Amino acid sequence: MYEPSPQNAFIKFCERVGRTTVSGVEEIGHGGVLIGESFYWLIYGPRVKQPVRLGAIFQQMMEVGIHAMPIIALLVASIGAMLAIQGIHTLRIFGAESRVTIGIAFSVVREFAPLIIGIVIAGRSGSALAARIGTMKINQEIDALKVMGVNPVRFLVVPSLIAMVIMVPMLTIFGDIVGLVAAGLYVNADLGISMAAFFHDVVDILTIDDIMHGLTKSFLFAILIAVIGVVNGAGVEGGADGVGKATTRSVVQAISAIVMTDMVFAFVATR
Amino acid sequence: MNKHANNVIEVEDLVTHYGDREILKGVTLDVHDGEIMVIMGGSGSGKSTLLRHLMALETKTSGTMRILGQDIDNLTQRDFFDLRKKIGVAFQGGALFSSMTVGENVMLPLYEHTDLDQMTMEIMIRMKLEVVELGGFEDLKPSELSGGMIKRAAFARAIVMDPKILFCDEPSAGLDPVVASALDDLILLLRDAMQMSIVVVTHELESAFKIADRITVLDKGHILMVGTVDEVKNSTNERVYNLLNRVPEDENMDMDEYLQRLTGVEVKEETIL
Ligand SMILES: Nc1ncnc2c1ncn2[C@@H]1O[C@H](COP(=O)(O)OP(=O)(O)OP(=O)(O)O)[C@@H](O)[C@H]1O
Ligand SMILES: [Mg+2]
Numbered sequence: 001m002y003e004p005s006p007q008n009a010f011i012k013f014c015e016r017v018g019r020t021t022v023s024g025v026e027e028i029g030h031g032g033v034l035i036g037e038s039f040y041w042l043i044y045g046p047r048v049k050q051p052v053r054l055g056a057i058f059q060q061m062m063e064v065g066i067h068a069m070p071i072i073a074l075l076v077a078s079i080g081a082m083l084a085i086q087g088i089h090t091l092r093i094f095g096a097e098s099r100v101t102i103g104i105a106f107s108v109v110r111e112f113a114p115l116i117i118g119i120v121i122a123g124r125s126g127s128a129l130a131a132r133i134g135t136m137k138i139n140q141e142i143d144a145l146k147v148m149g150v151n152p153v154r155f156l157v158v159p160s161l162i163a164m165v166i167m168v169p170m171l172t173i174f175g176d177i178v179g180l181v182a183a184g185l186y187v188n189a190d191l192g193i194s195m196a197a198f199f200h201d202v203v204d205i206l207t208i209d210d211i212m213h214g215l216t217k218s219f220l221f222a223i224l225i226a227v228i229g230v231v232n233g234a235g236v237e238g239g240a241d242g243v244g245k246a247t248t249r250s251v252v253q254a255i256s257a258i259v260m261t262d263m264v265f266a267f268v269a270t271r
Numbered sequence: 272m273n274k275h276a277n278n279v280i281e282v283e284d285l286v287t288h289y290g291d292r293e294i295l296k297g298v299t300l301d302v303h304d305g306e307i308m309v310i311m312g313g314s315g316s317g318k319s320t321l322l323r324h325l326m327a328l329e330t331k332t333s334g335t336m337r338i339l340g341q342d343i344d345n346l347t348q349r350d351f352f353d354l355r356k357k358i359g360v361a362f363q364g365g366a367l368f369s370s371m372t373v374g375e376n377v378m379l380p381l382y383e384h385t386d387l388d389q390m391t392m393e394i395m396i397r398m399k400l401e402v403v404e405l406g407g408f409e410d411l412k413p414s415e416l417s418g419g420m421i422k423r424a425a426f427a428r429a430i431v432m433d434p435k436i437l438f439c440d441e442p443s444a445g446l447d448p449v450v451a452s453a454l455d456d457l458i459l460l461l462r463d464a465m466q467m468s469i470v471v472v473t474h475e476l477e478s479a480f481k482i483a484d485r486i487t488v489l490d491k492g493h494i495l496m497v498g499t500v501d502e503v504k505n506s507t508n509e510r511v512y513n514l515l516n517r518v519p520e521d522e523n524m525d526m527d528e529y530l531q532r533l534t535g536v537e538v539k540e541e542t543i544l
Contacts (some may be wrong), residue, residue, distance in 0.1 A: 048352065049384075050352070139364065141367070143323075144367075148355065148360075148379065149355035149356050
């Protein structure tokens with residue numbers, strides 16, 4: 001029988017770490033190439049009569065954006081109310097509960113709306129993208145596109161990427177409003193501050209910078225979600241179980257990437 | 272540098288790998304303009320792989336390939352696209368786009384590569400679907416079709432641009448004899464009426480003998496022989512003969528080995544009662 005010695009196990013471990021690192025770097029490379037190619041087709045495509053189709057973008061925008069609005073409204077409203085509840089509870093200790101608006105406005109617009117929407121879209125649309133491309137790959141549909149002289153990046157990737165890059169920031173604006181309204185309603189109910197007064201405060205507190213902070217982040221999240229979805233989908237090997245694995249991986253990777261980017265962004269933006 | 276001015280495909284000494292495994296081991300093959308070339312060979316002999324290389328879907332290890340007179344190694348992207356518009360492919364599994372209807376599938380090449388208006392395109396796809404006996408099915412999704420119908424829809428999509436070269440991987444496998452025979456007639460018609468050059472991979476001997484101008488017999492990545500139907504039928508090559516007459520790989524395999532292959536269990540003397 002084969003007895004794994006400690007050295008052996010260590011070498012195995014190193015090997016595994018090495019291989020994972022290499023394939024990770026490779027995937028990041030694929031992602032970079034994908035973004036480059038997407039730009040190429042967006043700009044150069046029309047010249048070789050291979051334009052990116054507006055219809056396809058529009059369809060993806062409906063799918064990514066419009067259809068996600070109910071769930072996002074629900075989640076962001078809950079977060080808004082939660083922030084109001086916690087904020088009032090905490091500030092009551094200092095008898096400063098009427099200042100709760102500051103915390104709510106900053107948190108919703110700078111952090112929670114972009115983050116929650118990024119996570120929802122990663123789970124909803126990023127995974128769908130990985131599954132769609134993975135399935136197309138194993139069914140040879142990608143090959144079929146290639147032999148027809150239809151570039152798959154232009155035909156499949158660019159519309160999804162554009163749809164995400166437009167819709168995720170749009171959803172963030174939508175989320176900002178819903179989150180603030182929900183918080184306002186709670187504040188109104190608990191502290192008796194009128195909605196008008198609440199929003200007057202909000203507008204006073206928030207600068208364009210704060211809103212742009214959230215929007216820029218959601219723009220980055222959109223790119224991350226799309227690229228991670230496509231790279232995982234395109235990497236599918238084998239059959240249906242391969243698609244399942246790629247889908248799960250894409251969600252986990254996208255959410256991790258979003259949370260880490262969020263942290264880095266917060267750090268850089270507050271310097 | 273064409274060897275023959277009338278070759279649409281010229282492959283010389285093509286060697287290919289999947290990973291470390293050598294699949295095609297030096298394949299040399301010509302397809303003449305307007306002929307039907309049938310590629311035969313056992314399962315796993317590399318037929319689909321050869322076809323995928325002819326479609327430039329895979330990277331080869333070595334060798335040269337000229338398609339329609341153009342060396343596919345030195346093509347600009349634009350020439351490459353133009354070349355692809357002249358090639359139609361019906362994949363082994365159909366490869367229809369599952370998110371689109373049958374009609375949209377067949378229409379896609381027209382939509383992407385021509386400036387035809389919607390009406391004209393619809394008439395054209397209806398004609399092509401009629402040809403493969405799928406008239407009236409254009410609004411169904413691929414998931415609502417049977418396996419044979421998917422193959423025929425894929426065939427319709429492959430010919431919608433009236434390509435110069437048509438590749439078909441097992442077009443008639445799994446079709447009922449009537450439809451399979453109709454598809455054979457269609458392939459012959461495409462050659463005669465449109466001067467298409469057609470490369471067909473098939474297992475069906477009857478169909479192969481009916482449609483082929485020439486047959487290439489592939490075996491474990493080598494070309495065993497290229498010849499007309501009669502030449503192949505009368506071949507004295509043992510492996511060709513075995514393939515045509517469905518003789519198992521090794522007739523002289525002994526019983527133990529046979530059982531072992533069937534069951535995957537190593538058969539020892541004492542196991543047999
Ligand atoms: N994507 C792939 N990755 C690795 N190996 C592959 C791949 N596709 C095919 N092969 C290998 O290449 C060899 C030839 O396969 P190919 O599909 O060309 O056979 P075939 O002649 O078309 O068989 P069939 O008649 O069953 O379709 C097989 O040994 C197969 O294992
Ligand atoms: Mg095959």
